[in-house]
Amino acid sequence: MDVCCDLEVDVNGEGVFMVDKEVLSSYSGRLSKLFCNSTSTKTKLKVIFHDFPGGIEIFELVARFCYNKGCICILPLNITLLNSAAHFMEMNESVSGRDNLTVQTEKLLSQINYWPWSDLLGALKQSQDFPSAANSVQVLQQFLDAIVERLALATEASPCPSISSHDSCGLRVSCDSRSTESLKTSCSGRTMWWFEELVVLNCNMVEMVTKCMIIRRFDHAILSRFLFYYQKVNLVHAKYEEKRKIIEMAIRMLYSLDQSAVSYKSLFGILRSALNLDISTSSRSRLEGMIGSRMDEATLDNLLLPSQCGANHLYDVNLVLRFLKWFSNRGLRKISSDRVGKVANLVDLYLAEVAPDPSLKPSEFIALAMALPDSARESYDGIYHAIDIYLEVHLGLSEDDKLSICSVLSYEKLSSEACLHIAQNRKLPSRSAVQALTSQQYKLQSLLIQDPIDPESCCASPCRYLETGIEGGKDESDDLQVVVYAKKLDVMTENEKLRAHLQGMNRRVRELEKVCRKMQSQMTKIMKSRSLTSHISSRSLPKLCS
Known part of the structure; x- marks a missing residue:
């Protein structure tokens, strides 16, 4: 049979197809309406598509569908784009009856609960690659619901190799109909197997999946572990812009979880990754808030974060000050004295560690020492130790600066040993020595005066x-x-x-x-x-x- 090629179709500038206008118009309402007034059979026509779903590969499948009288191999791995193309070309019942492409793709989508895991994940991945495809939002939601439902039923199961559906034709799709229980029995393996499965998704898709999991009431501890795993794996080979998007997505999702289920140590891992990335202000604020509100869980190594590029300081002191502000803003009265005391001891250790930094200004040192109220400390020996180190390095300080630094001390909360050391310490102002000894005088008086016994x-x-x-x-x-x-x-x-x-x-x-x-x-x-x-x-x- 002679084939008439009277229609030239340019698909997204990727390639040109010569097709029979009548054949395609018999299945496509879009082309039928476009050529309804054309009566010439000799003049060649040209159509240019700028946003055809899936490009030349999917258009070729659509053309084969029309030439094969509505018969084509429809698979889970191409169903997203075929369905979008069917809607784009208006291939519906009003044009070609029940044999149209839209009906056939939607019939396969209705069987989504029986798809093998690999096909379901592959279809979801294809949806993320073509987010603007026609009708993709509805299809994408079907995939998300199916994925989350499958994971909810078999969170602890390992995926089994399923029968490939790539050789099926038409609607003859291989579907694994085994129950979740049999899946668990025959495929028991690594815990949280789906962590590795979902790393192939981009950060936007992972955010959608995570939101669906939260709605489905997944364990927040498991979700936080997955998010940490995802960002760690994908940051390795990602480019700068993609790294920034991954970090911001992880922060948004972690922020929406119960914070007691989020690993505090892992938050510092994300923070270190974000230090050299220009993440948004809101993302940075959320991350600092999650860390700062749980400062009693931090260690000295956690806080010794290097300064940003271009800064003179060895460590990012201002970042730690923001952490302490978040901690204080929670309301110290609502926090147990033990937790506040832990943070105070941590600040004392941090002060001693950063004190040798020649670029550390007196105002910054004082701000750190006074970040917590006096009631947070039972002893000021740690603060004095840091002051002693600071004055040892910063020899050019004026007397006023020294007095300002020493003003952070609560002499009543200094041990006798510390006061004796102050009295002999020539780096400190003379007034500090007098204050320390006077404080000890009052302390001795209060210790020696006892209530009379009846x-x-x-x-x-x-x-x-x-x-x-x-x-x-x-x-x-x-x-x-x-x-x-x-x-x-x-x-x-x-x-x-x-x-x-x-x-x-x-x-x-x-x-x-x-x-x-x-x-x-x-x-x-x-x-x-x-x-x-x-x-x-x-x-x-x-x-x-x-």
Whole structure:
């Protein structure tokens, strides 16, 4: 039979087909309407398609469908584009009855629940490659629902090799009708097998799948593991722009999950990947918020993040400050004291680590030290240790800068050892030494003054005062009197608890005497070695104990 090629079809500029106008028009409502007024049989016509779904490969299948009188091999791997092409060419019942391409593709789509996993995943992947194809939104949703439903029924199963459907013709598609239970029995294998299966999807498709899983109430811990796995695998060979999209997608999806199900350590992995990528402000804020709100789970290694390119700092101090702001914004009153204390200890360690950085400004050091309220710390020894390191490196600081840095200390929360070290530390302002020793004086007073014991509670035994003086001090202002209220105890008394208490008090007095003598000696050396300003030297030496 002679074949008439009176129609030239240019498909998306990819190629040109010479076809029979009458043959294609008998199945395509679009061409039929286009040539309905054309009566010439000698003039060759030309049609140009700019957005034909699937390009020249799918157009060739459509042409074969028309030439073969509605018979063609329709497979799950080409059904998306064939269905879109059928809608594009208006190949419906009004033109060619029940043999039209639209009806045949939709019949196969109605059997989607029986497709093998490999065909289902392949069809989904094809949909992502042609997102603008006609009718693709509805078909895509069918694929997503089927994928998620399959995973919901067999989350712990491993995919089995299914019978290939590539050799089937027409609607004769090989469909694996085995139940999910038999799939689990015969294919038990790696846990979360679908992690590796879904990495072939682009980030937009993974986001759609994840959203469907959230609606389907998948375990958030499993979803977070999948997202971390996906971004880790796909970042290896991706280009810059694609890396940025993957990171932003992962952050959006992780942010929508229950945060207790998200690995905190893995968040820092994403953060390190994002440091050199220009991700959006909203994505960066979400990531920092997820990390900062759980700062009590962080370690020092987590926080030692290098500064961005072009910055002079060794570490990104401003980033850690933003973390601490997120933590504080949660409401410290609602957070347990243990968690707040962990963060305070972590900040002290971080300060000591970044203190040697020559580019670290005093204002930044102070901001870190004061990021948490005074109530967060039981001891300021860690802060003082960091200050000592900072002043050791930053030798050119003015006296005002040193005073500002030392102002972050709460001297009442310093140990006696730290105060003695301050008293001997020439890097610190003289005022700090006086404040430290004065603070210790008040601390000793509060420790030595005990509430009087009711005489009646010990069989009305007579009472006396024990006075203990510090030897070696002749000047009245240098004498230290330690007064301890106690009771005479009868050796034969049965109140062993009270006796033990008295013995403990006596030991404490002896220890405090030693501390006072040592502090007095150190204070004398300091006042002799330092050249104090006139208004400080004019003051009398504060009494350590009264």
